[in-house]
Amino acid sequence: MRFTVLGSGSTGNSVLITTENTRVLVDAGLSAKQILLRLAEVGEDFEKLDAVLITHEHSDHAGGLRVLLKTVRCPVFLSDKTQDAYLRPKNGANGERETRLRQKVLKDNTVSIESDEGFTIGDIDFEPFSVPHDAADNFGFVAKNSGVRVATLMDFGHFTPLMKEKLTGCDAIVVESNHAIDMLRACPVYSWELKERISSPTGHISNEDVAEWLTEDYDGSARDIVLAHLSQKANEPNLAKLTAEYALETREPLFRTETRITLSRHDKPTEWLDYR
Numbered sequence: 001m002r003f004t005v006l007g008s009g010s011t012g013n014s015v016l017i018t019t020e021n022t023r024v025l026v027d028a029g030l031s032a033k034q035i036l037l038r039l040a041e042v043g044e045d046f047e048k049l050d051a052v053l054i055t056h057e058h059s060d061h062a063g064g065l066r067v068l069l070k071t072v073r074c075p076v077f078l079s080d081k082t083q084d085a086y087l088r089p090k091n092g093a094n095g096e097r098e099t100r101l102r103q104k105v106l107k108d109n110t111v112s113i114e115s116d117e118g119f120t121i122g123d124i125d126f127e128p129f130s131v132p133h134d135a136a137d138n139f140g141f142v143a144k145n146s147g148v149r150v151a152t153l154m155d156f157g158h159f160t161p162l163m164k165e166k167l168t169g170c171d172a173i174v175v176e177s178n179h180a181i182d183m184l185r186a187c188p189v190y191s192w193e194l195k196e197r198i199s200s201p202t203g204h205i206s207n208e209d210v211a212e213w214l215t216e217d218y219d220g221s222a223r224d225i226v227l228a229h230l231s232q233k234a235n236e237p238n239l240a241k242l243t244a245e246y247a248l249e250t251r252e253p254l255f256r257t258e259t260r261i262t263l264s265r266h267d268k269p270t271e272w273l274d275y276r
Contacts, residue, residue, distance in 0.1 A: 001018070001019070002017075003015060004016050004042050005226060005269065005270045007269065008038070008154070009229060009230055010140075011266050012034055012266070013229060014032070015152055015174060017150065020125050022121060023044065024052075024053055024122070025072075026152060027055055028052055028068050028087070029064060031063075035068055036271050044125055046072050047072075049072055050121055051076070052076045053076075054078040055138060055139055055141075056133065056137065056139070056155065061154075066102050070207070075109055076109055076110050079112065079115055080115055081105065081137035082135075082258070083110060087102055100186055109166050113128070125144040126142070127141055127142040128140070129142075129162055130168045131156035134197070137153055149169060150170065151173045151175075152273070153173075153174070154175075154228055156176065156204070159205070159209065171221070171275050173224075174264070175228065177229070177230060178204035178205055178230065179206050179207070179234040179235045180208070180234065181199070183236070184231075184234040189233055190233060190234065198226050203266055210247075214251075215247045220255055224260050225260070227244060230264070
């Protein structure tokens, strides 16, 4: 199994997970044009996609889905609650038109999943788990194939005991590291209300909270941790990476790990991370 983060940030998120036989696009938050361009950039044919998996309805995870489905012919896996929220009428005439268009492309093209029940796409088993975020039914998951475990979780406000348990024994983890606390507080372009939402228990996770998890609860098993969904206004990539690396270095000597920290970007895919 291998994966690449096609793009991740406040402007959109998409991850591609593949095996020799199966290709799954996780979230379609980038524009359809960018998703297709980046699939080609990493050497993948969009016609070979087996499924699109939507973790929740927010635009930075599902905003490109409708247009993408004009080109990509594959089923969409999402929960009923997420589908209802995605199709919920928006304000104004344009919102009603968008709702009708979304209903049209999803008609007879969805597979209903539950955020706490496993499911399979091709030869990849998915183990979803709920995460705390202000969406209808957001989930992270562990993708499993031939003994390899890759976890992906974005858009959550705090680590729950369930999340910590699911991240145990993974070979790779894609995890949000959205903002630096001081940078968020000082951000001149965010309103007070937005800052409160981001920093709430159902908002987005900080560099500092990721560091605490790495120091106190991470089991050290993953070869790679990819930091994702970095804010372009309230974070700095090198700061996020250094904060995570320092947390790993300061673990108790008995629990040292060789885990590599890498960064995803909003404007280009990561390198392929391959596990055989």
